Amino acid sequence: MLGLPDAIRAFLFDLDGVLTQTAKVHAAAWKAMFDGFLRAEAERGGTPFVPFDAGPDYDRYVDGRPRLDGTRGFLASRGITLPEGEPDDPPGTRTVQGLSNLKNDTVLRMIREQGVEAYPGSLAYVRELSARGVPRAVVSSSANCRDVLHAAGYDGLFEVIVDGLVAAEEHLPGKPAPDTFLAAARKLGFPPEHAAVFEDALAGVASGHAGGFGTVIGVDRVGQADALREHGADLVVTDLADLMNGTHAADGERTEGGTA
Numbered sequence: 146m147l148g149l150p151d152a153i154r155a156f157l158f159d160l161d162g163v164l165t166q167t168a169k170v171h172a173a174a175w176k177a178m179f180d181g182f183l184r185a186e187a188e189r190g191g192t193p194f195v196p197f198d199a200g201p202d203y204d205r206y207v208d209g210r211p212r213l214d215g216t217r218g219f220l221a222s223r224g225i226t227l228p229e230g231e232p233d234d235p236p237g238t239r240t241v242q243g244l245s246n247l248k249n250d251t252v253l254r255m256i257r258e259q260g261v262e263a264y265p266g267s268l269a270y271v272r273e274l275s276a277r278g279v280p281r282a283v284v285s286s287s288a289n290c291r292d293v294l295h296a297a298g299y300d301g302l303f304e305v306i307v308d309g310l311v312a313a314e315e316h317l318p319g320k321p322a323p324d325t326f327l328a329a330a331r332k333l334g335f336p337p338e339h340a341a342v343f344e345d346a347l348a349g350v351a352s353g354h355a356g357g358f359g360t361v362i363g364v365d366r367v368g369q370a371d372a373l374r375e376h377g378a379d380l381v382v383t384d385l386a387d388l389m390n391g392t393h394a395a396d397g398e399r400t401e402g403g404t405a
C-alpha cells in the first residue's frame with residue numbers, strides 16, 4: 146500500500162523533519178543555546194570555544210531525542226556534567242533543566258517568527274492514507290508536537306498522538322528506545338510487524354529497528370542516507386512523494402544539504 150509491503154496496516158510518523166520542516170529550526174535553536182553556554186564556559190575556564198555543529202553534533206546527540214536527553218547527551222560528548230536542576234529553573238541557569246528551558250524558549254520564538262511549514266509530499270501522503278481510512282499516528286519526542294501539527298495544517302489527520310507529554314505521563318523512555326512507537330501501534334490496535342515507522346533522525350530509525358516494526362522508512366532530508374541505513378532504516382527516501390509515485394530509486398543516492 147502506497148509504496149510499502151502488503152503486511153503494513155498502520156502508519157507511524159515522526160514529526161520534526163518528517164511531517165514538518167521544523168528539524169532545521171530545532172537544530173538552529175540548539176546551536177544558539179549551546180554556543181552561548183560553551184562561550185561562557187570557555188571564558189570561565191580560559192579554554193578555546195568550540196561551537197556546537199548543527200550538522201554532526203545535532204544528528205548524533207540531539208535529533209529525535211527528548212529535550213533533556215539532548216542536553217545531557219551533547220554535554221556528555223564534551224565531557225561536561227551539570228546538575229539536573231528543577232523544571233522551573235530560569236532559562237539559561239547552569240543546569241540541565243535551565244539550559245533546556247532556554248532552548249525551548251528559543252525554538253518557540255523562532256517558530257513564532259518563521260511559522261511552520263508542512264512538507265507538501267508528507268501532507269499529501271497522510272491525506273491519502275486518511276481518505277483510505279488507514280490507521281495513522283504521530284510519534285514525536287517533542288512536547289510542542291500538537292501546536293506544531295496545528296500550525297502546519299495537520300489537524301484531524303491522526304487518530305493517535307504519542308508526543309513528549311504523553312511519554313512523560315506514561316513513563317515511556319524516549320527514542321532511541323522503541324517504547325513510544327510500540328505504544329502508538331498498541332493504541333492503534335496493531336502489532337509492530339504490521340506497522341511502518343517513518344523517521345528522519347538516527348535515534349528514530351534505531352527506535353523503529355529495535356521495536357521490530359514491519360518496515361522502517363528513513364526520510365533523508367540532509368544527505369545522511371548511509372547513516373540512516375546503518376542505524377536501522379530498511380528503505381531510504383528523500384520525500385514521501387517518492388513512495389506515492391513509485392520513484393524511491395532515490396534510495397541509495399545522497400543529496401547534499403544543510404542542517405536539519
Ligand SMILES: O=P(O)(O)OC[C@H]1O[C@@H](O)[C@H](O)[C@@H](O)[C@@H]1O
Pocket residue numbers: 160161168171172207208209210211212215249285286287288289290309346
Ligand atoms: O523541545 P521539544 O519541542 O520538546 O522537542 C524535543 C526534540 O524533538 C525532536 O522531534 C527533535 O528532533 C529534537 O530536535 C527536539 O529537541
